[in-house]
Amino acid sequence: METMKDLVGEPTLGMAGPVSEPGALWRRGWRNLRRNKAALLGLVILAGVVLTALLASHLAPADPNHQELALRLLPPAWATGGKATHSLGTDQLGRDILSRIIYGSRISLLVGVTTVAVAGALGTFLGLLSGYYGGWVDDVIMRLADIQLAFPFVLLALAVMAVLGPGLKNIIIVLGITGWVEYGRVVRAEVLSLRSRDFVEAARAIGDRDAVILGRHVLPNVATSLIVIATLQMGRMIISESALTFLGLGIEPTIPTWGGMLNDGRNYMNNQWWVSTFPGLALLLTVLASNLVGDWLRDTLDPTLKE
């Protein structure tokens, strides 16, 4: 027979569960960061990309859409035939590549952040439902996850984008919806173990509604995992958007994007290597940085998530 004390447990009644003290977390993060040069590099690059995106109009030496056909396919400034005004050369329409890369960072970051937010919100919601209620709700949601995992994500995105047509809004919806499974599964697993913990039982015992229990008691305890997954997913979302744009099914070609620039460069591979090399490098650096930061966050916040 359980006594009231057993049910309520320690006097943490009504408080969110065992989230560790914030100060300790910051200290651990800082310690990891000082030891981990790679993560520091990642943070610096990522900060640089964010600043570039914010200050694009001040940093870009030229209008990214300004065409100058007389100066088309100029090599980078240091190569023979290059011009100092176009440090990374120009593309097939005479547009400045550096300026286009600088403006392209906006789309990549925007898509990265928004798709991860959509996927995270959806996945968290479904994961909470699945883990907390169990039963047929759980069955349905997890089968949905299975279906999505069995379905190559690129194919799904391609098919849907082909029907809906290219566009920023469409790509955010498609990538957001296809990315929920990771959050859903992790949140479900954590909720399963939290569900029977004392502080949740206690909340239930004093008559909190399910929404309050999930929002106030369960959610804060899965938040760290969510942050880690989100950071690690952001790089992949950026790559996915650029790949779809590269195939002509992502962002409209009128907007400067890294994927679009790579698509432009495909036809000039034989002689004009710079058209596709630099946007790809920008992409690689950004994704690498977000992966480095993601790894660091994982090791700091939630070492159990390590594969």
Place this chain on the structure above:
Amino acid sequence: MPFGHGRPPVWIPYSRGKERLLLKRYLWRRFGHSILVILGVSAVVFFVIHLTGDPAALLLPMDASPEEVARFREAMGFNDPLYLQYWYFLKKALVGNFGLSLRHQQPALAMVVERMPATLELTLGALLVALLVAVPLGVASASRRYSLVDNLGSTLGLLGQSMPVYWQGIMLILIFSVSLRWLPAAGRGGLDHLVLPAVTLGTYSAATIMRLLRSGLLEVLKQDYVRTARSKGLSERVVVYKHALRNALLPVLTVVGLQFGSLLGGAVITETVFAWPGVGRLIFQAINNRDFPLVQAAVFILALIIVTVNFLTDILYTYLDPRVRYS
């Protein structure tokens, strides 16, 4: 009385017959899941052309007259209620009838099947590349932690996971086809044609498998039985390859099964970059031609293969790791 008289009550988890029954039940459940997944995929493939509301407008050219649209809608059954249309679609899909390709006027399924060997060649090639790189590198990284090899492996793993597949393909073409002229840049032919696309497609998987194998092996190397093996005086080589690797490879097996699926999906991009005449390129062309019956057939067949491979991986896993059967 469950236990024999006079003998100490040794608890045996399950008798052999019981175990077989459990295994059978587990596999049937997995089979049921696979069927459900295939049904789900069929629903997605069916509904995708209804996303915009009017599939007739999607499938016909822009300049089709209203009469033509009406006739087409009637002929395709788009006036029926959606669930009825799905039912007809499903019935036809089960016997492999996805209709005619709008552009080529040939059965869509036959076109997909015809391209399948090329895609399987590319995918298996990529998987082989991934394993050939990932296993030795993962083992070397884990057994000599923090060494030069480990740092190199970790860096390569991280790079491999951060590189956009199609950009890597372009760079490989720039280096090995355009500059060095060592390997062909496009098309399918001998082994030399396969190298660049297979490396391109396999890189991400190689990085994923390597990172997983490294952390798995590090975990296993901490176990008691590894310490025992070491204290018996076995050489480090035998300890790593005979005792540790076998156990660390089990989770890798599942991931290889899953990777196969993402490789098939990634083939769309790789095949487009290298003009590889497979299903992926077919899908890309079909999408550009708005040839949706062909898209439906190709996506459905790929998903079917992936589900089958995942199911087979699960079966293999239960035989290799008896612990799975009890859960």
